[in-house]
Amino acid sequence: MPELPEVVVTLRGVSxxxxxxxxxxxxxRESRLRWPVPADLSSLLSGQTLLDGRQRGKYxxxxxxxxHLMIHLGMSGNLRIVRDETPVGKHDHVDIIFGDGxxxxxxxxxxxxxxxWLVGAPEQHPLLxxxxxxxxxxxxTGEYLYQASRGRKVxxxxxxxxxxxxxxxxxxxxxETLFQCGICPTLAAGNVSRSRFDAxxxxxxxxxxxxxxxxxxxxxxxxxxxxxxGYFKQQLYVYGRGGETCLRCGSVLMEIRQGQRSTVFxxxxxx
DNA sequence: CCCAAGACCTGGCGGC
DNA sequence: TGCCGCCAGGTCTTGG
Numbered sequence: 001m002p003e004l005p006e007v008v009v010t011l012r013g014v015s016x017x018x019x020x021x022x023x024x025x026x027x028x029r030e031s032r033l034r035w036p037v038p039a040d041l042s043s044l045l046s047g048q049t050l051l052d053g054r055q056r057g058k059y060x061x062x063x064x065x066x067x068h069l070m071i072h073l074g075m076s077g078n079l080r081i082v083r084d085e086t087p088v089g090k091h092d093h094v095d096i097i098f099g100d101g102x103x104x105x106x107x108x109x110x111x112x113x114x115x116x117w118l119v120g121a122p123e124q125h126p127l128l129x130x131x132x133x134x135x136x137x138x139x140x141t142g143e144y145l146y147q148a149s150r151g152r153k154v155x156x157x158x159x160x161x162x163x164x165x166x167x168x169x170x171x172x173x174x175x176e177t178l179f180q181c182g183i184c185p186t187l188a189a190g191n192v193s194r195s196r197f198d199a200x201x202x203x204x205x206x207x208x209x210x211x212x213x214x215x216x217x218x219x220x221x222x223x224x225x226x227x228x229x230g231y232f233k234q235q236l237y238v239y240g241r242g243g244e245t246c247l248r249c250g251s252v253l254m255e256i257r258q259g260q261r262s263t264v265f266x267x268x269x270x271x
Numbered sequence: 272c273c274c275a276a277g278a279c280c281t282g283g284c285g286g287c
Numbered sequence: 288t289g290c291c292g293c294c295a296g297g298t299c300t301t302g303g
Contacts, residue, residue, distance in 0.1 A: 151273095
């Protein structure tokens with residue numbers, strides 16, 4: 001599933017094809033996503049012009065004159081551009097059809113994603129109101145992480161994946177950034193030093209930016225808005241490599257479970 | 272408030 | 288080839 005880089009790649013891929021265009025209809029073939037897709041989505045959107053698209057954490061926000069279409073891709077979702085005659089696959093749940101025959105198609109086998117219609121300021125929506133800073137925002141600094149972590153006993157890896165702390169860092173990139181910084185993922189967040197948080201903030205930005213440049217990470221089904229997979233997988237140092245050797249020191253990488261997610265780290269490089 | 276675990280889904284893979 | 292258990296990019300909800 002998409003973490004922040006995949007969401008950004010998706011947004012950049014689809015935007016040029018749909019912004020400024022008018023919706024003629026919406027086809028909802030399966031409304032049972034994480035929450036039901038609004039039954040009247042077609043009548044809400046039809047006739048409206050898509051003004052712009054942006055991203056908040058892993059949420060995509062498409063602005064229309066009367067509100068925002070908010071889309072989350074869950075674990076297995078993707079959004080891409082097809083034509084109105086493109087054959088429909090089993091998990092192609094929603095089509096947003098524009099006047100020139102362009103279709104923004106939402107696909108999601110596991111249906112953990114969501115599509116909602118927001119009226120008013122998106123930041124005030126319950127799903128967005130308590131999100132932490134964007135990793136590329138100025139507010140995201142080592143000092144911020146240090147302050148936010150005081151007194152916290154959660155392992156640093158889970159702290160980094162907490163959307164109230166910072167948005168966009170999921171399981172792949174949490175594993176990768178901690179490796180790059182040489183920080184053991186099981187350390188209590190509250191015990192991590194200020195200088196290590198400085199390095200971590202820098203590394204989170206660097207890893208995410210690099211993944212975006214590579215078109216994201218494709219494990220099996222992620223494709224960007226242009227239908228192409230991402231190539232960051234070739235640059236993963238630890239994720240998916242438990243039991244293999246560390247690319248830095250040659251030790252055997254350990255794999256453990258933290259919060260029901262797999263963590264892979266080098267017991268020598270990360271302490 | 273903090274933290275851990277359960278819940279929601281489908282599909283791919285390894286093992287037998 | 289078939290079935291079974293386990294695993295997967297997220298995050299809300301519940302319970303202690």
